[in-house]
Amino acid sequence: MTQLDRLSVYHWLNAWCIKPVGGALVRQEPEYILLALMGSPLKKIMLCSSEKEIFSVEEQVMVQHSVIINNMIEDGSYNHEESKIPLDCVDSKTLKKVIDYCTHHTHHHNDNQEDLEAWDAQFLNVDSNGLYDLLMAANYLEIRNLLDLIYGTIKNMIKGKKIDEIRRIFNIKDHGFTPEEEEQNRKEYPHFY
Amino acid sequence: MSGKRRRKLKSLVDTINDNKRLAIEVKNENLELQTWSDLPAELLELILSRLALDDNVRASVVCKRWHPVAIAVRIVNQSPWLMYFPKFGDLYEFYDPVQRKTYSVELTELSGSRVCYTKDGWLLLYRPRTHQVFFFNPFTREVIKLPRFEMTYQIVAFSCAPTSPGCVLFTVKHVSPTIVAISTCYPGATEWKTVNYQNRLPFVSSIWNKLVFCNGLFYCLSLTGWLGVFDPSERSWSVLSVPPPKCPENFFAKNWWKGKFMTEHNGDIIVIYTCSSENPILFKLDQSIMEWEEMRTLDGVTLFASFLSSHSRIDLPGMMRNSVYFSKVRFYGKRCISFSVDDYRYYPRKQCHDWGEQDPFENIWIEPPKDFSGFT
Numbered sequence: 001m002t003q004l005d006r007l008s009v010y011h012w013l014n015a016w017c018i019k020p021v022g023g024a025l026v027r028q029e030p031e032y033i034l035l036a037l038m039g040s041p042l043k044k045i046m047l048c049s050s051e052k053e054i055f056s057v058e059e060q061v062m063v064q065h066s067v068i069i070n071n072m073i074e075d076g077s078y079n080h081e082e083s084k085i086p087l088d089c090v091d092s093k094t095l096k097k098v099i100d101y102c103t104h105h106t107h108h109h110n111d112n113q114e115d116l117e118a119w120d121a122q123f124l125n126v127d128s129n130g131l132y133d134l135l136m137a138a139n140y141l142e143i144r145n146l147l148d149l150i151y152g153t154i155k156n157m158i159k160g161k162k163i164d165e166i167r168r169i170f171n172i173k174d175h176g177f178t179p180e181e182e183e184q185n186r187k188e189y190p191h192f193y
Numbered sequence: 194m195s196g197k198r199r200r201k202l203k204s205l206v207d208t209i210n211d212n213k214r215l216a217i218e219v220k221n222e223n224l225e226l227q228t229w230s231d232l233p234a235e236l237l238e239l240i241l242s243r244l245a246l247d248d249n250v251r252a253s254v255v256c257k258r259w260h261p262v263a264i265a266v267r268i269v270n271q272s273p274w275l276m277y278f279p280k281f282g283d284l285y286e287f288y289d290p291v292q293r294k295t296y297s298v299e300l301t302e303l304s305g306s307r308v309c310y311t312k313d314g315w316l317l318l319y320r321p322r323t324h325q326v327f328f329f330n331p332f333t334r335e336v337i338k339l340p341r342f343e344m345t346y347q348i349v350a351f352s353c354a355p356t357s358p359g360c361v362l363f364t365v366k367h368v369s370p371t372i373v374a375i376s377t378c379y380p381g382a383t384e385w386k387t388v389n390y391q392n393r394l395p396f397v398s399s400i401w402n403k404l405v406f407c408n409g410l411f412y413c414l415s416l417t418g419w420l421g422v423f424d425p426s427e428r429s430w431s432v433l434s435v436p437p438p439k440c441p442e443n444f445f446a447k448n449w450w451k452g453k454f455m456t457e458h459n460g461d462i463i464v465i466y467t468c469s470s471e472n473p474i475l476f477k478l479d480q481s482i483m484e485w486e487e488m489r490t491l492d493g494v495t496l497f498a499s500f501l502s503s504h505s506r507i508d509l510p511g512m513m514r515n516s517v518y519f520s521k522v523r524f525y526g527k528r529c530i531s532f533s534v535d536d537y538r539y540y541p542r543k544q545c546h547d548w549g550e551q552d553p554f555e556n557i558w559i560e561p562p563k564d565f566s567g568f569t
Contacts, residue, residue: 038254160248170230172255175256189254
């Protein structure tokens with residue numbers, strides 16, 4: 001077995017938390033095991049961004065996180081030699097970040113909760129435009145963990161803030177209310193403004 | 194929150210074509226500057242449904258597009274929280290089943306005491322060593338003392354928040370099968386008042402009895418399933434001639450009298466009978482015919498069951514309706530064990546839910562005040 005193969009196998013075992021301990025499997029998570037049986041550790045897949053840039057990613061990494069990609073692979077019609085998956089609504093910058101997220105979480109699955117949370121916080125340290133793109137990409141690819149993470153971040157961006165500040169944070173230049181409606185809102189909830 | 198949606202497996206070609214269509218739709222929107230106010234409605238729903246009530250209101254006035262979505266997902270009612278009492282120390286935890294979050298707060302006011310009952314966000318506590326009885330509000334940290342009373346082996350309830358007028362405390366102890374000693378008190382009283390009452394039907398009190406205040410009356414369910422009723426204004430007591438709820442034979446396994454819960458909703462008394470090998474059975478007291486009838490549906494209501502005190506709630510997030518939430522949280526503090534009356538199963542699937550074996554003083558469902566934004 002080459003060095004590369006051994007490393008892949010290590011990642012494979014590590015990522016799917018299959019540790020034989022006295023014959024028993026430790027830390028089984030059914031979704032991961034199911035996805036694991038679908039994917040293969042050494043295979044790579046090609047993802048194509050809206051800017052026609054190709055990204056090569058371990059199949060098992062994307063299959064574990066993205067329901068859409070998992071379904072595509074599961075279907076069996078993805079040809080590893082020729083096919084690439086076109087993701088026309090995800091630009092290169094965002095796609096790279098999404099791949100980053102999935103790869104990290106696959107390879108660092110066994111890290112303790114605090115380290116993972118710290119990494120996630122760092123990962124989402126982006127401006128609201130970047131966050132918007134990530135949200136759209138995660139939604140499109142159906143990456144549940146990333147979506148949950150982003151929802152939590154958005155929740156914190158709203159929590160306890162004044163309305164004008166929320167509009168500023170989310171780049172909402174035109175709130176869409178008529179002057180009368182806006183005045184009514186301010187009257188009804190003065191403490192939010 | 195919307196339920197799980199399953200995607201059908203499509204061929205790669207179809208998927209790509211669908212994606213192309215979606216991409217074109219998104220591309221057209223890309224022509225204008227992408228703004229958060231233009232989020233697709235289903236995403237907005239998912240995001241806004243996670244907000245606490247006051248943040249939901251904030252979101253509704255941020256921009257016009259968010260307004261109807263925020264209103265649609267707004268939870269009118271605050272769900273009860275599960276309050277944990279530590280065996281050592283002063284760190285208390287509160288679990289919110291809607292946000293699936295746990296809060297911790299240090300409450301030194303409660304040392305040496307054990308919980309007796311809760312209603313309207315207030316706790317009634319008792320210190321067995323000193324017989325001290327007092328009210329405590331963990332959200333405002335207010336303490337209201339009461340006269341001392343020996344009630345180590347009795348259950349006690351109260352009618353409403355001690356800050357509301359007409360708050361009455363009630364406890365009952367049997368002297369003989371046909372005589373009970375009922376003790377009452379109220380905030381500001383100098384002592385507890387104890388009076389003996391007779392009941393025609395036999396009634397036995399125990400720490401396994403369940404109490405609830407409903408329609409101005411205290412209802413007490415004995416461990417054999419008979420219901421005693423006390424009217425605090427008339428000062429009258431009787432045991433209703435309503436035979437106990439009918440359960441199947443296998444319900445009467447070991448400790449059959451233990452796993453019961455009682456609450457009220459809209460003036461109806463609701464009782465939950467549990468058995469470790471079976472699904473729970475819900476009964477409602479039909480006062481017109483004086484019979485317990487089995488409830489097959491909860492009609493949108495959510496019940497929260499804990500040993501000493503249980504609650505009912507309407508207008509909670511869709512997923513929580515028609516369920517009974519028990520006082521146990523699994524999965525590293527994320528998921529509360531609940532029983533869905535519609536699906537007729539536990540979530541998560543039962544390993545062994547023996548509610549009779551729970552420690553009565555370990556935790557209790559408590560109602561936080563509306564718009565409570567958190568412990569400071």
